[in-house]
Each structure stands twice: as C-alpha cells, then as structure tokens.
Amino acid sequence: MGEGSADGPVLIASNRGPVSFGLGDDGRLSARRGAGGLVSGLSSVTDHTSETLWVCAALSDADRAAVREAPDGRLDSDGTPGGSGVHMLDIPPAVFQRAYNAVANSTLWFVHHMLYDTPNQPHFGMAFDREWDSFRGYNRAFAEALAQDAGPAGQAGQAGQAGQAGRPARALIQDYHLTLAPRMLADLRPDVRIAHFSHTPWAPPAYYRMLPDPVAREVLDGVLGADHAGFLCQRWADAFLDCCEAVLGPVGARVDRVRQRVSYRGHVTGVGVHPLGVDAAELTARAAEPDVQARVASLAEATGDRKLIVRIDRTELSKNIVRGLAAYRELLIAYPQWRERVVHVAFAYPSRHDLPEYREYTARVQRLAREISEEFGTADWDPLILQVDDDYARSLAAYRLADVLLVNPIRDGMNLVAKEGPILSDRACALVLSREAGAAAELSADALMINPFDVSGTAQALHEALLMPDSERTRRARSLARAASAVPPATWFADQLAALDRLGG
Numbered sequence: 001m002g003e004g005s006a007d008g009p010v011l012i013a014s015n016r017g018p019v020s021f022g023l024g025d026d027g028r029l030s031a032r033r034g035a036g037g038l039v040s041g042l043s044s045v046t047d048h049t050s051e052t053l054w055v056c057a058a059l060s061d062a063d064r065a066a067v068r069e070a071p072d073g074r075l076d077s078d079g080t081p082g083g084s085g086v087h088m089l090d091i092p093p094a095v096f097q098r099a100y101n102a103v104a105n106s107t108l109w110f111v112h113h114m115l116y117d118t119p120n121q122p123h124f125g126m127a128f129d130r131e132w133d134s135f136r137g138y139n140r141a142f143a144e145a146l147a148q149d150a151g152p153a154g155q156a157g158q159a160g161q162a163g164q165a166g167r168p169a170r171a172l173i174q175d176y177h178l179t180l181a182p183r184m185l186a187d188l189r190p191d192v193r194i195a196h197f198s199h200t201p202w203a204p205p206a207y208y209r210m211l212p213d214p215v216a217r218e219v220l221d222g223v224l225g226a227d228h229a230g231f232l233c234q235r236w237a238d239a240f241l242d243c244c245e246a247v248l249g250p251v252g253a254r255v256d257r258v259r260q261r262v263s264y265r266g267h268v269t270g271v272g273v274h275p276l277g278v279d280a281a282e283l284t285a286r287a288a289e290p291d292v293q294a295r296v297a298s299l300a301e302a303t304g305d306r307k308l309i310v311r312i313d314r315t316e317l318s319k320n321i322v323r324g325l326a327a328y329r330e331l332l333i334a335y336p337q338w339r340e341r342v343v344h345v346a347f348a349y350p351s352r353h354d355l356p357e358y359r360e361y362t363a364r365v366q367r368l369a370r371e372i373s374e375e376f377g378t379a380d381w382d383p384l385i386l387q388v389d390d391d392y393a394r395s396l397a398a399y400r401l402a403d404v405l406l407v408n409p410i411r412d413g414m415n416l417v418a419k420e421g422p423i424l425s426d427r428a429c430a431l432v433l434s435r436e437a438g439a440a441a442e443l444s445a446d447a448l449m450i451n452p453f454d455v456s457g458t459a460q461a462l463h464e465a466l467l468m469p470d471s472e473r474t475r476r477a478r479s480l481a482r483a484a485s486a487v488p489p490a491t492w493f494a495d496q497l498a499a500l501d502r503l504g505g
C-alpha cells in the first residue's frame with residue numbers, strides 16, 4: 001500500500017486487534033491471530049504493509065499480561081513485544097467489561113440489529129449510567145492513544161515509519177464499539193483526518209430512538225466527529241442519515257441527501273458506501289492447503305454422495321440459526337423426497353459467551369439440532385452435522401463441498417459467508433440469502449432471496465436450490481463469485497483513505 005509512505009501515518013482502531021494471546025498450563029503466553037470478519041479483512045491489508053499502526057484493546061487476562069510485558073503496549077502483529085504494528089490498550093477490566101459487554105454488545109449491537117424482545121428490554125435504569133460512563137472511558141482511551149500515535153501535529157508521526165513532514169495523520173476508526181472516539185479524537189487533534197466505519201447495520205430512527213435521548217445524540221455526535229463515515233451498503237448509510245435528521249435535526253444538524261453529508265457543530269461529515277468483499281486469490285489459495293484438503297476428505301466420507309446444505313456462522317442471535325434449522329426440518333417434512341439424500345452441515349462457532357442470551361441461544365441451537373437428528377435420522381443417515389467449536393480449515397472445507405449455502409440473518413451489516421461460499425464451492429453452490437443482509441445489495445440477482453422470518457418460505461427456497469439445474473447453478477455461482485470479489489479488502493481500505501483525502505482538499 002503506497003498511501004502510507006506518501007502521506008502521514010495511517011492509524012487503525014478497533015476493539016479486537018490482529019493478535020490475541022492465550023495462557024498455557026505452563027503459564028506461558030502464546031500469540032494467535034485475532035478472530036472475526038473485521039480482523040480478517042483488515043489483516044489482509046496490514047499484513048502486506050509495515051505502514052500502519054493498529055490500536056486495539058486487550059480483551060482477556062492473557063492479552064493484559066502480554067501488554068504488560070511489551071514496552072508501551074507495542075507489539076508486532078505476530079505478538080512479538082516491542083514491535084511497531086500494534087498498540088494494545090490495557091483498559092481496566094471492569095471498565096472494559098461494561099463498555100464491551102453491557103454497552104457495545106448488549107445495547108448498541110441489539111439496537112442496530114433490532115434484536116430486543118421489547119416488552120422486556122431494553123431497560124435503561126440507573127445501572128446504565130455507570131455502563132455508559134465506562135463506554136465513554138473506553139472510547140477516551142482509544143482517542144488518547146490515537147492522538148499520541150498520530151505524532152506531533154504537522155510532522156512525521158511516532159507510528160510513522162510512514163510519516164512525512166506537513167502531512168496529516170489519518171485514523172480509520174472501526175465499528176459500534178468506537179462510535180464516540182471520532183469526536184473525542186477530533187477535539188484532541190483537529191489536524192488528524194478521521195474516518196469511522198460501521199461493520200453493522202444502522203437502525204432506523206423509530207428503533208434507534210429507544211436509546212435514551214442524550215445517548216442517542218451522543219452516539220451520532222461521536223460519529224460526526226469524523227470527516228468521513230463509511231457503511232457497508234446504501235441502506236445502512238440512509239438509516240444513519242435518517243437518524244441524524246430525526247435526532248440531531250432539531251438541534252441544528254443539516255442533512256444533505258444529494259451530496260450524502262451532514263453538517264453539524266460547524267463541521268461537515270461525508271457519508272460513503274464501501275461494500276467490503278473478499279480477496280478471491282488469497283482465499284482460494286488458503287482453501288487448497290493440506291489441512292483443508294484433509295477436512296474435505298473426511299467431510300466427503302461422512303456425507304457420501306448426498307447433497308450438502310451448508311451454513312457457517314458465529315453462534316450469534318442475529319444469524320437466525322434456529323429458524324434456519326426449523327426451515328430444514330420443514331424441508332424434510334414438506335419435501336420428503338430429500339430424506340436420505342441431503343445432509344445439513346451447520347458450523348456455528350462460539351461467540352460472546354459472557355452474555356447469557358448467547359449461551360441460551362447456543363443451547364437452543366443444539367437442542368433443535370438433536371431433535372431433528374432424532375426425528376429423521378436412520379441407521380445410515382444422519383440428517384444434520386452441527387459443530388459448535390471453531391475450526392477455520394473445516395469451515396473452508398464445508399464451503400468447498402456445499403451444494404447449497406444458507407445465509408439467513410435477521411439483519412447483518414454485510415455477511416462475508418455469502419461472499420466466500422460462491423468463490424470456494426467446488427460444486428458451484430446455490431445461495432439462499434436473506435434480504436436483510438447487507439450482501440443482498442450486491443448478490444440478490446443471482447441468489448434465491450428469502451424473508452428470514454418466513455420459515456416455510458426458507459424451506460421452499462432450499463427445495464428450489466436443491467433442484468436447480470447444474471448449468472444454472474454454475475452460471476449464478478460465477479456471477480456471485482465475481483460480485484463477491486469486486487471490492488477486496490485492500491481496495492475497500494484504499495477507497496476510505498481516498499475519501500478522506502478528497503475531503504481534505
């Protein structure tokens with residue numbers, strides 16, 4: 001990436017960073033790659049450059065132990081202490097827990113994905129004040145680190161292996177965890193160019209306004225501290241603009257729909273759509289490695305010549321795994337011709353187990369899977385393979401063998417599974433896709449689109465996908481793979497830097 005060397009330092013900020021640590025029985029720390037879509041997208045950019053500094057939080061006790069051994073929290077992206085690529089922040093555990101679990105994941109995530117069971121939740125009482133204050137503290141820790149890492153104003157930065165005199169630093173702040181940080185950083189360092197990117201959907205005003213009014217204003221004001229606010233599809237960008245109009249309009253914000261920008265408190269924020277896709281060459285090369293080949297062989301042996309309906313998700317409420325399993329059950333009831341001829345492979349790796357809702361959801365998924373196996377299984381046919389542990393190579397193997405890929409989230413920022421599957425499937429898989437996923441904006445022409453709440457409609461789409469003639473599947477899968485790889489992470493990243501440069505004049 002040339003941008004870093006021509007301009008000032010490029011700083012990335014996200015809750016989860018490119019490296020995390022585990023503590024072995026012998027008390028030794030071991031480094032591994034950070035997990036999740038955001039991290040893998042950004043890592044594929046930063047792995048090829050030494051010109052960025054990634055600011056992230058220590059997420060566990062092992063991370064904290066590693067940070068305390070590293071000078072100023074500096075690490076290499078492989079975890080070596082004293083490197084120059086990563087600045088890991090040791091935020092006090094209680095502050096971190098309240099910011100990450102109570103506010104980011106139990107409040108903002110629920111709002112943007114519209115997950116609340118509204119007769120009972122949300123409940124913004126006195127406890128929330130303390131949680132919100134921790135969220136502010138957590139965002140402030142990032143803003144202060146970024147202000148420091150940007151280096152002296154108008155000069156090469158400390159991060160800045162990359163810096164050049166007179167060029168401003170650029171900070172790319174990621175996701176709902178860090179919605180307050182852009183404003184805080186802008187207040188500390190008006191010279192730094194700031195982008196914020198939302199990897200989630202954005203809620204429509206009627207839902208967003210469940211947040212207490214001051215909080216609703218503070219979140220929008222936080223993002224509007226950035227010079228550029230990026231979203232994964234136009235629908236989420238529009239919802240953000242709608243919220244700015246509804247919540248901040250009465251206190252002076254002006255929303256310009258034509259130029260896609262918001263003026264507020266004397267500052268203009270441009271709004272842009274950057275639909276993150278997949279680096280097809282890199283993914284295909286990874287899926288050809290021996291660990292994946294071995295798993296392809298064992299999955300093929302376990303399933304024989306049956307057709308495979310594959311799904312791969314975090315065990316996440318918004319992924320709608322329970323309705324997906326219910327749809328598979330309806331498929332076997334409504335279209336009994338598929339019995340013994342199909343296997344549903346559902347890989348649902350663990351996520352956010354600190355939250356009771358996620359533990360209960362995982363248990364429901366497992367219960368329903370057991371019921372389906374008991375109801376339909378025969379001596380030599382297990383209709384369902386559910387795995388709830390994380391094995392990336394096994395997920396890639398499942399993509400390769402998929403005849404049908406089921407992606408049915410209630411609501412999703414993008415959903416990279418919908419993009420990875422068609423690129424990797426050796427069998428030119430048919431894609432059954434929720435209209436509520438951001439990926440629908442790019443893939444709907446060649447996917448079988450569903451309403452994720454309509455279980456019978458999903459079963460019908462699975463039936464159609466299984467029946468789709470080979471020639472049509474091949475044509476559609478090629479087109480899906482093309483769309484999925486149109487904006488690989490490096491382009492996505494460069495587009496945001498370019499948007500910042502355009503705004504800077």
Ligand code: F6P
Pocket residue numbers: 016035036037038039105175199200351352413
């Ligand atoms: O969708 C937003 C996101 O940050 C993804 O990039 C990532 O896969 C997921 O949420 C991570 O969640 P967590 O860090 O809580 O596991």
